Amino acid sequence: MHSNHTKNELLAISGADIDRCMKCGRCSASCPSHQAMDIRPHQFVSYAADGRVDALLECNSLWQCLSCFACIQRCPRDVKPAQLIEAARLMVIRQQGENYIDPDEIPGLLNNDVPQQLLVSAFRKYRK
Amino acid sequence: MEKIGVFVCHCGSNIKGNVDTAAVVEQISHVDGVAMAVEYPYMCAEAGQAMIRNAITEHGLTGVVVAACSPRMHEATFRKAAERAGLNSYMVEIANIREQCSWVHRDTVSATKKAVALARAAVAKVHRNTPLHPGESSVTKRALVVGGGIAGIQAALDIAEAGFEVTIVETTPSIGGKMAQLDKTFPTLDCSACILTPKMVDAAGHDNIAIHTYSEIEKVEGFVGNFTVSIRKKARSVDMDKCTGCGDCWAKCPVKRVPSEFDSGLCNRTAIYTPFAQAVPNVPVIDRTNCVKFKTGRCGLCRTVCQPGAIDFDQQDEIITENFGAVVLATGYDTISLDKFGEYAYHDSPDVLTALEFERMTNAAGPTDGRIVRMSDGHKPKSITFIQCVGSRDITNRGKTYCSKICCMYTAKQAILIKDKYPDVDVQVFYIDVRTPGKNFDEFYRRAAEEYGVKYIKGQVGKVVNVGDTLHIQAVDMLEGRHMDIQTDMIILATAIQPSATAKTTAGMFSSSVDQNHFMTEAHPKLRPVESHTAGVFLAGCGQGPKDIPETVAQASAAAAKVIGLLVKDKLMTNPCTAATDEDLCNNCGLCGNVCPYGAITYESKLTASVNNALCQGCGACVVTCPSGAMDLHGFTNRQLMAEVDAICK
Numbered sequence: 081m082h083s084n085h086t087k088n089e090l091l092a093i094s095g096a097d098i099d100r101c102m103k104c105g106r107c108s109a110s111c112p113s114h115q116a117m118d119i120r121p122h123q124f125v126s127y128a129a130d131g132r133v134d135a136l137l138e139c140n141s142l143w144q145c146l147s148c149f150a151c152i153q154r155c156p157r158d159v160k161p162a163q164l165i166e167a168a169r170l171m172v173i174r175q176q177g178e179n180y181i182d183p184d185e186i187p188g189l190l191n192n193d194v195p196q197q198l199l200v201s202a203f204r205k206y207r208k
Numbered sequence: 209m210e211k212i213g214v215f216v217c218h219c220g221s222n223i224k225g226n227v228d229t230a231a232v233v234e235q236i237s238h239v240d241g242v243a244m245a246v247e248y249p250y251m252c253a254e255a256g257q258a259m260i261r262n263a264i265t266e267h268g269l270t271g272v273v274v275a276a277c278s279p280r281m282h283e284a285t286f287r288k289a290a291e292r293a294g295l296n297s298y299m300v301e302i303a304n305i306r307e308q309c310s311w312v313h314r315d316t317v318s319a320t321k322k323a324v325a326l327a328r329a330a331v332a333k334v335h336r337n338t339p340l341h342p343g344e345s346s347v348t349k350r351a352l353v354v355g356g357g358i359a360g361i362q363a364a365l366d367i368a369e370a371g372f373e374v375t376i377v378e379t380t381p382s383i384g385g386k387m388a389q390l391d392k393t394f395p396t397l398d399c400s401a402c403i404l405t406p407k408m409v410d411a412a413g414h415d416n417i418a419i420h421t422y423s424e425i426e427k428v429e430g431f432v433g434n435f436t437v438s439i440r441k442k443a444r445s446v447d448m449d450k451c452t453g454c455g456d457c458w459a460k461c462p463v464k465r466v467p468s469e470f471d472s473g474l475c476n477r478t479a480i481y482t483p484f485a486q487a488v489p490n491v492p493v494i495d496r497t498n499c500v501k502f503k504t505g506r507c508g509l510c511r512t513v514c515q516p517g518a519i520d521f522d523q524q525d526e527i528i529t530e531n532f533g534a535v536v537l538a539t540g541y542d543t544i545s546l547d548k549f550g551e552y553a554y555h556d557s558p559d560v561l562t563a564l565e566f567e568r569m570t571n572a573a574g575p576t577d578g579r580i581v582r583m584s585d586g587h588k589p590k591s592i593t594f595i596q597c598v599g600s601r602d603i604t605n606r607g608k609t610y611c612s613k614i615c616c617m618y619t620a621k622q623a624i625l626i627k628d629k630y631p632d633v634d635v636q637v638f639y640i641d642v643r644t645p646g647k648n649f650d651e652f653y654r655r656a657a658e659e660y661g662v663k664y665i666k667g668q669v670g671k672v673v674n675v676g677d678t679l680h681i682q683a684v685d686m687l688e689g690r691h692m693d694i695q696t697d698m699i700i701l702a703t704a705i706q707p708s709a710t711a712k713t714t715a716g717m718f719s720s721s722v723d724q725n726h727f728m729t730e731a732h733p734k735l736r737p738v739e740s741h742t743a744g745v746f747l748a749g750c751g752q753g754p755k756d757i758p759e760t761v762a763q764a765s766a767a768a769a770k771v772i773g774l775l776v777k778d779k780l781m782t783n784p785c786t787a788a789t790d791e792d793l794c795n796n797c798g799l800c801g802n803v804c805p806y807g808a809i810t811y812e813s814k815l816t817a818s819v820n821n822a823l824c825q826g827c828g829a830c831v832v833t834c835p836s837g838a839m840d841l842h843g844f845t846n847r848q849l850m851a852e853v854d855a856i857c858k
Contacts, residue, residue, distance in 0.1 A: 102601065104640040105684035109670025110551070114684075114691050122684065154551060154670060156602035 094167035107151035296339035357385020359749025366768030432744030475575035589697030599704035793838035
């Protein structure tokens with residue numbers, strides 16, 4: 081039996097509306113990291129819908145997603161798969177209970193050439 | 209003393225299932241002025257109506273309240289029943305205890321309480337009702353058709369055949385519309401032009417049909433039966449009476465690089481041109497923005513070569529004003545812009561085409577004489593890939609939320625046409641869902657897959673990159689769960705369709721409404737599908753919603769039937785529920801005239817506003833605007849409405 085609690089948590093953190101998905105696959109077709117992913121963006125949505133959140137928290141895709149947001153940009157239904165992946169990463173980090181980078185260190189790492197989103201996503205990814 | 213009869217309907221179990229109708233009868237029978245109250249399973253049935261008629265005669269009823277379904281359903285039925293028994297039909301009121309009570313409340317107690325309150329309100333209103341009598345207005349026995357595509361042509365032919373004069377107004381230089389651009393039509397694969405051009409010729413030659421091409425609707429006044437419409441005939445710069453359509457002018461025109469609208473931009477046209485060989489009328493126009501004569505004052509070659517002397521550079525726009533009794537809006541569709549869909553490389557590669565561009569390419573009269581070639585190098589492609597749902601079913605700001613409906617079928621058609629010409633070409637279709645309901649439609653799609661070997665892949669293309677002379681596609685096969693990196697020589701996009709740019713303004717001129725996607729709104733989605741919200745204005749074709757040719761023709765004929773039904777009448781009954789001014793209260797401030805959508809209010813006397821009953825539609829905007837309370841609406845007076853509110857609040 082899948083834990084509904086975790087599914088709701090994933091959806092709440094992500095803000096993604098997975099019921100809108102019409103399974104066209106354009107998210108995975110747009111993903112530059114698809115080859116390295118064990119669960120691809122469109123499958124992420126199906127897994128979340130089925131409540132198979134544990135599998136998502138353990139998958140390798142979490143650490144392969146580049147946060148480029150191509151899937152969000154191209155999705156015709158505004159489902160936001162990258163936000164689901166981001167939420168799953170956050171849940172892993174929260175379970176581990178500590179952060180690799182102290183938030184106070186972020187201002188020092190800021191650089192005009194680096195998108196802030198990349199920095200935020202990256203330091204969470206390499207925590208694992 | 210009023211004697212009001214209350215008739216409570218069960219509507220089978222629709223009302224009785226959740227409203228205690230016996231309690232409604234019991235409670236309403238004690239209300240002042242109620243002479244009798246009864247319940248019955250189906251008030252709208254003949255026996256129910258007879259019950260109302262008999263009660264009016266037996267009890268000498270002065271008013272009737274029917275507590276039943278929405279007045280949209282059966283108000284007319286019950287008013288007619290009352291009229292047959294000699295009671296003025298405007299002495300009948302409906303209490304909606306179905307849609308507003310039994311269907312929307314979960315528990316019987318509150319639904320019943322509300323049903324009683326609504327019935328009491330209706331009784332209170334009837335107390336203040338006065339008999340009203342509809343007026344009459346005349347009918348101009350001519351019809352206007354806006355748009356000269358297949359919808360407009362079909363509607364015009366049907367109306368003209370019934371013996372009424374029809375005027376078609378078309379913005380482009382020829383009638384024919386999108387259907388004239390198509391190669392073959394699904395699911396029979398007959399040639400589009402072969403079935404359309406006879407109709408175009410019929411329309412042009414019909415005694416009852418006048419065609420104004422290169423023309424636009426300028427202004428609309430009036431109402432059902434009596435529309436006055438100004439039509440702007442744009443300057444053609446060619447005298448239609450003198451021109452023989454010989455073609456010498458466009459053969460000599462030095463401007464040869466204007467993208468052809470008819471050929472979807474795949475080839476060029478001249479500045480003086482007819483859109484296509486079978487154009488109706490076969491008279492060219494000068495496109496003044498591209499003509500050298502109009503840009504620099506020099507040239508005039510067309511005038512020099514024109515034997516009949518038809519070229520007229522000084523021609524001006526002409527505005528003609530005509531009267532019509534009914535109108536058909538058939539403004540058609542366009543494809544959406546692909547500017548927001550950079551991932552499909554439409555602007556990066558000439559080998560990425562829209563489906564409408566491909567129609568011209570595969571057409572024997574098109575720019576490649578029907579040969580399917582890559583626009584980049586003129587070579588025959590070895591593989592062609594279709595991408596469906598480009599901008600359709602897309603809830604982001606890039607696309608359209610709706611299904612464009614025609615794409616699945618025309619994609620199957622185009623795939624078959626390719627395979628028919630070149631069986632060796634690989635054809636594949638990326639789809640999300642294949643939707644082919646319709647007579648012989650699904651069989652047609654399956655033929656593409658089974659007989660012609662068109663490969664259908666469930667999944668959407670993520671990205672197309674133009675690499676040298678091939679197109680690289682990144683996609684997912686959703687059924688196999690396989691990622692695909694493939695190469696193809698040509699891509700055809702099933703681009704979403706949208707209403708023509710003129711749909712919204714045209715509908716607005718006729719006080720007709722459009723939905724959030726600018727499709728014209730029908731009066732009822734199921735029961736009044738070809739009528740607009742404005743009396744006398746009817747809808748046909750893709751301006752009302754995406755549809756294919758058979759559906760468009762059916763809708764056009766249906767609209768024509770409605771028009772004919774209107775035009776055969778000598779007089780129309782007008783709605784007596786119109787606004788009126790209390791001259792003692794009106795201070796002539798002018799606010800009511802500003803809000804009236806129908807131009808029904810004038811201030812000719814200089815002392816008070818006056819309402820033209822023929823124009824007034826009874827919307828009530830003036831009543832709520834009037835600061836001194838001088839405006840009132842017959843049948844919905846302020847006193848009647850306040851009495852209803854009081855009754856509900858009791």
